[in-house]
Amino acid sequence: MELASFDLNLLVALDALLAEQSVSRAAERLHIGQPAMSATLARLRSSLGDPLLVRAGRNLQMTAFAASLQEPLSEILSEVERLLHSGAAFDPETARRSFTILANDYASLILLRQLIERLENIAPSVSVRVAPVDDGLMEQLRRGLADLAIYPAEMLPTNIPFQSETLFEEDFVCVTDSANDVVGETITVEQLSSLPYLAANQGLLASLADQRLDEAHIPRNVAMVAQSFVVAPFLLPGTRMFTIIQRRLAQLLMSDAHFKILELPLPIVSVHEQMIWSPRRGADPGHTWLREQMRITAALVS
Known part of the structure; x- marks a missing residue:
């Protein structure tokens, strides 16, 4: 296919279609009607010689060819956008x-x-x-x-x-259920090792708090592992577990009577x-x- 014969405006629609894998959501993303987006998908299928999105049950999924286009297309459009904006003044009140x-x-x-x-x-x-x-x-x-x-x-x-x-x-604090009577107004190093511990990972990586405790040779009695700092505290009520989270996140919980927030009994280097x-x-x-x-x-x- 010759570049001169291809409508480059279709690439923006293609990027939206592949990202959303839905004609209606892609139409909403580009602020156009669903019939117009359906017509654009038909043009793309004809121009590229591939169905691009195929029915899988009640949903659409990308063909192998469409999947191979997604990342390079996003990269190209990002570079075009950067080029267009590189010399223009930016007015936040009017910029889209x-x-x-x-x-x-x-x-x-x-x-x-x-x-x-x-x-x-x-x-x-x-x-x-x-x-x-x-x-x-x-x-x-x-x-x-x-x-x-x-x-x-x-x-x-x-x-x-x-x-x-x-x-x-940012630094870290301990959080536990306010009804956890095993812990008073403070928590000891011994309790850090003996009480059931809710670890809050950063995806597949151990949290920085856990890394710091490992460096200090403080073992933990891990009872549960959460993949989210924000969710972790809400798993504590009704249990004897404690977790270690960022101070600013804990401060958001202070108005909630379900939580008790305690200073760590040993210094952990801030992040x-x-x-x-x-x-x-x-x-x-x-x-x-x-x-x-x-x-x-x-x-x-x-």
Whole structure:
């Protein structure tokens, strides 16, 4: 197929269709009617010689050819968007733009929730897509599939080929059920090892709190492992378990009578939440504005 004969506007629709795997949701994403999106899918199928999305029960799923297009297509569109915005002034009051930020549930709740609340007032047509952090964090930043990542500096590899900036420092506290009469107003090192422990991992990685306790040679009586810092405290009521979570997250629970929050009986080194981005994004006025909004929001939660 010759490039000159292909309508490049179809690529934006194709990206939405492959991301949503639904004609109706893709139509909503691009703010067009479902019949128009159905017609666009038909044009794409004809132009590319592949059905792209096929029926699987009540849902649609990508063909192998469509799946092979998804990542390179997202990367190409990201580069085109960067090119279009590279020299233009950014007016948050009128700009229509979407940013993708990689973050875990803790950063999403503590930082990005407040960021989105602020943007509703100062940039009504700017949206933020929050994607989970995984092992592909660096690759997604390198390929331009995400604008920013929020991640603890202590868990980043050394000499990363990206720019970064510390947003705020965080430490840890213990949380247990308020009715847990085994623990009083304090918790001892011996109780850290003997009481049933709810570990809160960061995906497949042990939390930084657990890493610090391992370094201090403090064993734990692990009764349960949660894959979410935010969910972990809500698994405690009615049990004798305790967990260790970030102080700012615990502060959100203070008004809830179900929880007892205790200082750790030994010092655990604080962590530093970093904002990370590709140098290719550095000169983009919109990206510069986004980073400044992250700094302002981080100052509000500090």
